[in-house]
Amino acid sequence: MGGETTGRGRLDVADMRRRVGAHARERVIELLLTACGVVSIVTTVAILGVLVFETASFFAEVSLAEFLLDTRWTPLFVDKHFGIWPLVAGTVLTSAIAIGVALPFGLLAAIYLSEFATPRARSLLKPALEVLAGVPTIVYGYFALVVLTPLLQRFIPDLAGFNALSPGIIMGIMIMPMICSLSEDAIFAVPESMREGAYALGAGKLQTVFRVVLPTAFSGIAASVILAISRAVGETMIVAIAAGQQPNLTANPRESVETMTTYMVQIGLGDTPTGTIEYKTLFVVGASLFVMTFAINLLSQRLSRRFREGR
Amino acid sequence: MMVPDLAEGRRPYRATQPAAAEVNAKLSVQNLDAWYGATHVVKKVSMAIPARQITAVIGPSGCGKSTFVRCLNRMHECIPGARMDGRVLLDGVDIYAGDIDPVLVRRRVGMVFQKPNPFPMMSIRDNVLAGLTLTGVRPRGGEADALVERALRGAALWDEVKDSLGKRGVSLSGGQQQRLCIARALAVEPEVLLMDEPCSALDPIATTRIEDLMHSLRETYTIVIVTHNMQQAARVSQKTAFFYTGDLIEFSDTDTIFTSPRNKRTEDYITGKFG
Numbered sequence: 001m002g003g004e005t006t007g008r009g010r011l012d013v014a015d016m017r018r019r020v021g022a023h024a025r026e027r028v029i030e031l032l033l034t035a036c037g038v039v040s041i042v043t044t045v046a047i048l049g050v051l052v053f054e055t056a057s058f059f060a061e062v063s064l065a066e067f068l069l070d071t072r073w074t075p076l077f078v079d080k081h082f083g084i085w086p087l088v089a090g091t092v093l094t095s096a097i098a099i100g101v102a103l104p105f106g107l108l109a110a111i112y113l114s115e116f117a118t119p120r121a122r123s124l125l126k127p128a129l130e131v132l133a134g135v136p137t138i139v140y141g142y143f144a145l146v147v148l149t150p151l152l153q154r155f156i157p158d159l160a161g162f163n164a165l166s167p168g169i170i171m172g173i174m175i176m177p178m179i180c181s182l183s184e185d186a187i188f189a190v191p192e193s194m195r196e197g198a199y200a201l202g203a204g205k206l207q208t209v210f211r212v213v214l215p216t217a218f219s220g221i222a223a224s225v226i227l228a229i230s231r232a233v234g235e236t237m238i239v240a241i242a243a244g245q246q247p248n249l250t251a252n253p254r255e256s257v258e259t260m261t262t263y264m265v266q267i268g269l270g271d272t273p274t275g276t277i278e279y280k281t282l283f284v285v286g287a288s289l290f291v292m293t294f295a296i297n298l299l300s301q302r303l304s305r306r307f308r309e310g311r
Numbered sequence: 312m313m314v315p316d317l318a319e320g321r322r323p324y325r326a327t328q329p330a331a332a333e334v335n336a337k338l339s340v341q342n343l344d345a346w347y348g349a350t351h352v353v354k355k356v357s358m359a360i361p362a363r364q365i366t367a368v369i370g371p372s373g374c375g376k377s378t379f380v381r382c383l384n385r386m387h388e389c390i391p392g393a394r395m396d397g398r399v400l401l402d403g404v405d406i407y408a409g410d411i412d413p414v415l416v417r418r419r420v421g422m423v424f425q426k427p428n429p430f431p432m433m434s435i436r437d438n439v440l441a442g443l444t445l446t447g448v449r450p451r452g453g454e455a456d457a458l459v460e461r462a463l464r465g466a467a468l469w470d471e472v473k474d475s476l477g478k479r480g481v482s483l484s485g486g487q488q489q490r491l492c493i494a495r496a497l498a499v500e501p502e503v504l505l506m507d508e509p510c511s512a513l514d515p516i517a518t519t520r521i522e523d524l525m526h527s528l529r530e531t532y533t534i535v536i537v538t539h540n541m542q543q544a545a546r547v548s549q550k551t552a553f554f555y556t557g558d559l560i561e562f563s564d565t566d567t568i569f570t571s572p573r574n575k576r577t578e579d580y581i582t583g584k585f586g
Binding site for chain 2: 194
């Protein structure tokens with residue numbers, strides 16, 4: 001193409017020389033792109049830095065042993081205790097309920113959409129699922145508090161007004177579209193030759209889907225579930241509104257619990273003065289949350305790498 | 312890929328004496344038409360595929376040869392928008408009759424595909440047994456071992472993998488994977504084996520091994536092989552069918568097709584004038 005400018009159909013030596021302006025422009029664009037990349041690294045490092053710094057100053061006042069061994073979390077009371085487990089229990093409990101709801105429904109919906117649904121059913125269901133993913137979490141939170149909890153109380157009389165069950169279920173509904181769409185991608189990515197191979201051996205549709213397609217898509221499905229778990233662990237608004245603010249070391253979904261994120265909202269909204277131990281708990285809980293989601297993401301990477309190697 | 316109209320040989324070849332030809336037929340195809348959506352890819356094909364012989368199906372790309380063999384075990388209908396008409400008799404029974412279960416047809420008429428497709432999450436052993444486990448049969452330990460060995464020996468792969476049956480099927484080389492797929496097909500104990508360009512993704516050495524294998528399989532199975540490679544058709548088959556734009560142009564003994572084809576287009580194709 002460049003040769004056409006000479007009008008002679010043949011490249012001149014002068015044409016081969018790099019044009020000065022073009023070179024400078026490329027450099028600028030390159031620098032801009034690099035800067036964009038660096039921003040994300042700088043942000044991450046800065047966040048980590050603040051977390052580590054404040055966490056360190058927390059542990060200057062409270063021993064790690066107390067943090068890990070005490071079973072009470074009462075930094076705002078006169079009798080202060082700094083055991084992280086009640087908050088972890090609240091987070092794990094609500095997240096587990098959420099995954100318990102989202103995994104079966106999300107995965108089965110994904111299987112239905114990719115393997116069984118007619119194009120028409122698909123075109124109706126996919127947008128509906130996406131709407132579900134687009135509902136603001138505050139709406140979900142109040143839905144859990146004022147609709148689902150009273151409804152559940154009719155069947156479970158001793159269900160507390162603030163409880164782990166109701167926000168857990170609602171969180172499950174919130175993350176279901178995520179599991180569904182990521183799993184559907186993974187199922188869709190299974191080559192048609194796998195299905196044909198199974199059919200040619202005399203396998204039926206169900207056997208093909210459950211014995212060949214799903215195992216082949218396993219890494220993608222596992223990654224979607226793990227991503228959904230870290231989304232549930234980090235979810236704030238729904239649990240802050242409907243699960244209560246009582247740090248409670250329990251596995252009973254009927255009781256009120258406080259998650260790590262809820263605690264952070266509580267401190268963030270309160271009038272805790274900067275530099276106090278209460279203020280520092282904000283960062284130590286944040287750091288714990290970070291460690292949890294980071295570990296989950298690492299696990300997800302390990303899993304998907306292991307299964308990719310198997311291919 | 313248009314060929315100039317040739318005055319001679321416009322009329323597609325038809326099996327001249329169907330009654331006589333079908334006496335020994337394992338598969339008898341009668342007036343088979345197949346479509347993808349509105350595209351008519353196989354047109355009124357009739358032919359009798361003899362038992363315990365290798366029948367090669369040759370022709371240029373897009374001539375309908377793959378679709379044709381996919382109609383022989385009802386795989387064609389697995390593709391959305393695919394449709395067919397006509398009859399395919401397996402030992403005299405129409406596999407398209409209303410009361411026939413396509414799943415059972417495929418257990419009698421096995422298939423090997425162009426690209427080796429072992430199941431990635433399964434070991435070599437599980438791949439061989441897949442045809443059974445996928446259909447709900449759980450062979451006992453000893454039986455399963457015997458079956459695995461028999462199928463892998465049948466596919467000339469046993470000596471190479473007997474010490475690593477637990478390794479994943481996909482860890483094998485391309486040629487070994489294809490033989491694993493053949494073993495997988497054999498384990499179901501079919502009567503007919505359809506092979507859709509089984510060597511097109513393989514190197515010459517792997518190809519030779521598959522061809523040798525076909526020679527030994529011929530004693531037990533009726534084989535239909537689709538191939539792009541005319542030398543391969545000449546080497547392995549006893550019968551050859553030449554397809555062109557969906558028509559069966561000529562079907563005859565392989566020797567006849569390659570030495571004295573009756574149709575001008577067959578001759579042009581074999582001598583490399585087009586294709």
